[in-house]
Amino acid sequence: MTRFIPTALAVIGLTTASLFAADGGYPDPQPIGSDLPHFELPGVSGKTYTPESFADAELLCIVFTSNHCPTARRYEERLIQLTKDYGPKGVAVVAINPNNADAVRLDELAYTDVGDSFDEMVIRANHAGFNFPYLDDGPTQTVARVFGPVATPHVFIYDRDRKLVFQGRIDDAELPQYITEHTTRNALDTLLAGGTIEEPTTRVFGCSVKWAEKAEGYNKIWAERLKEEPVTLEEATAADFVAMRENQDSGKVRLINVWATWCGPCVTEFPDLVDLNVTFRGRDFEMITIAAEYPKMGPKALKFLEGKHASMQNYIFGDTDKYANIEAIDPEWNGALPHTLIIDHNGEVIYRYTGMLDFIEVRRTLLPALDAITPWGGLDGN
Numbered sequence: 001m002t003r004f005i006p007t008a009l010a011v012i013g014l015t016t017a018s019l020f021a022a023d024g025g026y027p028d029p030q031p032i033g034s035d036l037p038h039f040e041l042p043g044v045s046g047k048t049y050t051p052e053s054f055a056d057a058e059l060l061c062i063v064f065t066s067n068h069c070p071t072a073r074r075y076e077e078r079l080i081q082l083t084k085d086y087g088p089k090g091v092a093v094v095a096i097n098p099n100n101a102d103a104v105r106l107d108e109l110a111y112t113d114v115g116d117s118f119d120e121m122v123i124r125a126n127h128a129g130f131n132f133p134y135l136d137d138g139p140t141q142t143v144a145r146v147f148g149p150v151a152t153p154h155v156f157i158y159d160r161d162r163k164l165v166f167q168g169r170i171d172d173a174e175l176p177q178y179i180t181e182h183t184t185r186n187a188l189d190t191l192l193a194g195g196t197i198e199e200p201t202t203r204v205f206g207c208s209v210k211w212a213e214k215a216e217g218y219n220k221i222w223a224e225r226l227k228e229e230p231v232t233l234e235e236a237t238a239a240d241f242v243a244m245r246e247n248q249d250s251g252k253v254r255l256i257n258v259w260a261t262w263c264g265p266c267v268t269e270f271p272d273l274v275d276l277n278v279t280f281r282g283r284d285f286e287m288i289t290i291a292a293e294y295p296k297m298g299p300k301a302l303k304f305l306e307g308k309h310a311s312m313q314n315y316i317f318g319d320t321d322k323y324a325n326i327e328a329i330d331p332e333w334n335g336a337l338p339h340t341l342i343i344d345h346n347g348e349v350i351y352r353y354t355g356m357l358d359f360i361e362v363r364r365t366l367l368p369a370l371d372a373i374t375p376w377g378g379l380d381g382n
Contacts, residue, residue, distance in 0.1 A: 044133075059191055063170070064144065066116050070112070078170060079095065097136050111376055150204060157187055226278070236315040253373070255287045261291070273289070281312075342369070
C-alpha cells in the first residue's frame with residue numbers, strides 16, 4: 001500500500017484525563033423536609049407540566065434521568081414497571097432530563113442511540129415505550145439546580161403535602177442480577193402504608209449531570225484536539241478490500257464507508273461519520289473509509305479528509321479497475337455512492353446500505369454488536 005503523508009500535522013501530548021477535567025461542583029440535593037420546588041417544563045408528549053399537573057397523586061416520585069447515560073438506560077424498564085405497579089396506588093412517576101445536551105461529550109454517547117436533546121428525548125420515549133411524563137430541563141437547568149440531582153438516575157419522593165421524604169437510588173445495583181434491595185419501591189410501600197422511611201437519603205450511582213457551563217470549554221478543547229490528530233490516506237486494491245470486508249483478525253466491529261469527493265451526499269454526511277468514529281472508537285470499533293476514486297485523486301481526497309479531521313483509517317482505490325474493487329468491497333453492492341457496511345467481529349455483514357445514512361439506525365446496529373464483544377458493566381453476568 002502507498003501512503004499519502006499529511007502535511008504539518010503532529011499529535012499533541014493531550015491525554016483524555018487532561019482534556020476532560022473531573023466532574024464536580026454540583027448543587028447539593030434538597031434536604032429532607034423541603035417543599036416541592038415549582039417547575040414548568042415541556043414534556044415529550046407535547047404538554048407542559050407543573051406540580052399542579054400531579055395534584056391528585058398521593059405521592060410524587062420524580063426521577064432525574066437521561067438518554068445517554070448507560071446506567072440510566074439500564075433503569076428504563078424498571079421505571080416503566082414502577083409506573084405500572086404504583087400508578088394505580090396513587091403514585092405519579094415523573095422523569096426529568098437535567099442534562100444540557102451540548103455539554104455531553106461525543107465519547108459519552110458510546111452506549112446510546114441518541115443524545116440528550118429534546119428531540120432525541122422524544123425519540124427515546126417513543127422507542128422505549130415510556131409510560132410516564134418525560135420532561136426536559138436541559139436548556140436552562142433551572143429546575144435541576146434547585147432539586148440538586150448529582151447523577152442519573154436520582155430519585156426524589158414527595159408526600160401528599162409535597163414535602164421531600166426520600167432522595168436517593170432506585171435500587172442497589174444497576175444490573176438486575178445483583179439487586180439485593182429495591183430501595184425506591186420499599187420507600188413507596190412504607191409511605192403508602194403510613195410509615196416513616198428509616199433511611200430517607202442514600203447514595204446514588206450513575207453519570208454526573210452535564211452542566212451547561214462545561215459545554216463551551218469542552219467543545220473548544222475537543223475541536224483543537226481533533227485538529228491535531230493525524231489524517232492519512234493509503235492506496236488499496238481488491239485483495240485488501242476483500243480482507244477488510246471479511247474482518248477476520250480485528251476482533252472489532254468494523255464500519256466501512258465508500259465515498260467520493262464529487263459525491264454530494266457523501267460530502268454532506270461525512271462530518272457525521274467523523275463524529276460517529278469519535279464516539280465509538282473507545283470501544284471495540286473501527287471505521288474505514290474508502291474513496292472510490294483513481295489513485296491520481298489522492299492529494300485531493302487527502303485534503304478533504306484533513307479538512308474534516310478524519311483520523312480514522314482512510315483508503316483510496318490503488319488502481320483503475322473500479323469494478324473489481326466494487327466486487328471486492330461488497331459483491332451485493334451495485335456501485336452507487338455512498339455505500340456503507342457494518343461487519344461484526346465474526347466477519348458477518350450485519351448492515352448494508354446505499355445512500356445517506358440514518359445514524360440512529362446505525363447506532364442501533366452497532367450497540368448490540370459491540371455489547372456482544374464487551375458488554376457494559378458485566379451484562380453477561382460476570
